[in-house]
Amino acid sequence: MSKEIKMKQDILVIDNVEKHFSRKTSFWARDSYAVKAVDGVSFRIGRGEILGLVGESGCGKSTVGKLITGLIPPDKGTIDYFGDKSVNPQLIFQDPVNSLNPRMKVSQTLYEPLLINRFLSKKNILAEIKRLLKMVGLDEKILNKYPHQLSGGQKQRVGIARALAANSELIIADEPTSSLDVSIQAQILNLLSKLQSDFNLSMLFISHDLSLIKYISRRVCVMYLGKIVEQGLCSEVFKTPLHPYTNILLRAAPISKISSSSLPSSGCSFYPRCKIAKNKCQKQVPKLKQIGKEHYLACHVMCEIFSSRGTASRGAGYAGKIKNVRK
Numbered sequence: 595m596s597k598e599i600k601m602k603q604d605i606l607v608i609d610n611v612e613k614h615f616s617r618k619t620s621f622w623a624r625d626s627y628a629v630k631a632v633d634g635v636s637f638r639i640g641r642g643e644i645l646g647l648v649g650e651s652g653c654g655k656s657t658v659g660k661l662i663t664g665l666i667p668p669d670k671g672t673i674d675y676f677g678d679k680s681v682n683p684q685l686i687f688q689d690p691v692n693s694l695n696p697r698m699k700v701s702q703t704l705y706e707p708l709l710i711n712r713f714l715s716k717k718n719i720l721a722e723i724k725r726l727l728k729m730v731g732l733d734e735k736i737l738n739k740y741p742h743q744l745s746g747g748q749k750q751r752v753g754i755a756r757a758l759a760a761n762s763e764l765i766i767a768d769e770p771t772s773s774l775d776v777s778i779q780a781q782i783l784n785l786l787s788k789l790q791s792d793f794n795l796s797m798l799f800i801s802h803d804l805s806l807i808k809y810i811s812r813r814v815c816v817m818y819l820g821k822i823v824e825q826g827l828c829s830e831v832f833k834t835p836l837h838p839y840t841n842i843l844l845r846a847a848p849i850s851k852i853s854s855s856s857l858p859s860s861g862c863s864f865y866p867r868c869k870i871a872k873n874k875c876q877k878q879v880p881k882l883k884q885i886g887k888e889h890y891l892a893c894h895v896m897c898e899i900f901s902s903r904g905t906a907s908r909g910a911g912y913a914g915k916i917k918n919v920r921k
């Protein structure tokens with residue numbers, strides 16, 4: 595695909611991005627090992643699209659968010675942002691309690707990004723702050739309140755207003771509802787969805803909860819230990835999940851924790867937990883292959899079945915039947 599076409603359709607294209615951290619084996623140890631937090635991740639986000647990124651805790655979701663917003667640089671790969679305005683993608687944090695400065699009133703929290711990014715006069719800034727508060731469903735009475743005087747939901751709304759204040763076209767929402775009560779979660783989710791459609795915002799919605807992703811996103815990337823293992827339209831992936839890991843996530847089956855330090859030295863990183871693995875899986879890392887118009891899969895076994903049988907539904911039917919076929 596040429597860059598011109600990408601620029602028209604996509605707001606973000608990330609290609610083969612890697613970010614490894616080094617971690618000591620223990621507090622006193624001299625030895626360290628590499629945590630492959632993000633290990634060759636590629637995806638794109640279309641203009642006005644909400645892309646979901648799902649995976650269990652520690653699989654590298656937040657690191658992807660930090661890389662896109664430029665908080666940390668990638669070790670390898672490219673991140674191309676095609677926003678019309680010269681404003682970086684903005685991050686809505688997981689924890690609204692710690693992401694707001696406790697010494698800053700709501701008005702001060704919103705003042706800074708407006709001053710830096712929008713070049714408005716003082717009078718116009720106040721009007722803009724009031725407009726932003728209204729957009730996120732907050733009363734202007736809270737302008738002079740400090741974070742500790744706000745409820746969890748109100749704090750997250752201020753966090754969203756701060757991200758909007760920068761006037762960015764792409765928002766990275768990193769588990770924005772995970773610290774909130776269920777009833778408040780729904781309100782914040784609806785707010786994000788409304789803002790997206792009202793302003794044609796693009797969004798990467800990060801969550802470990804598939805039901806939230808299903809509710810808000812058009813497409814989903816399923817991440818496992820630093821890699822995307824399946825990617826596709828929510829309507830397809832949730833109906834006929836093909837990767838064994840997506841199947842486990844969807845069934846919400848209890849799965850034993852695994853860390854990067856105990857990863858197999860070669861082959862597919864899901865191999866130790868996989869019920870359908872074959873010899874090849876132990877030796878070769880599966881690449882993310884296109885198997886449908888917008889469907890991608892990184893699994894030797896399922897891709898083989900898929901290419902020999904053809905349609906996604908047949909492949910998925912097979913995925914449900916095969917268990918313990920390890921040879």
Ligand SMILES: Nc1ncnc2c1ncn2[C@@H]1O[C@H](COP(=O)(O)OP(=O)(O)O)[C@@H](O)[C@H]1O
Nearest residue numbers: 615616629631650651652653654655656657658
């Ligand atoms: N600054 C860092 N230094 C060392 N390890 C890190 C750092 N940031 C993240 N990690 C590690 O990278 C992996 C992915 O982390 P993260 O992106 O926060 O995962 P998630 O958001 O999916 O829970 C984890 O093993 C985490 O401990």
Ligand SMILES: [Mg+2]
Nearest residue numbers: 655656657769
């Ligand atoms: Mg995280």
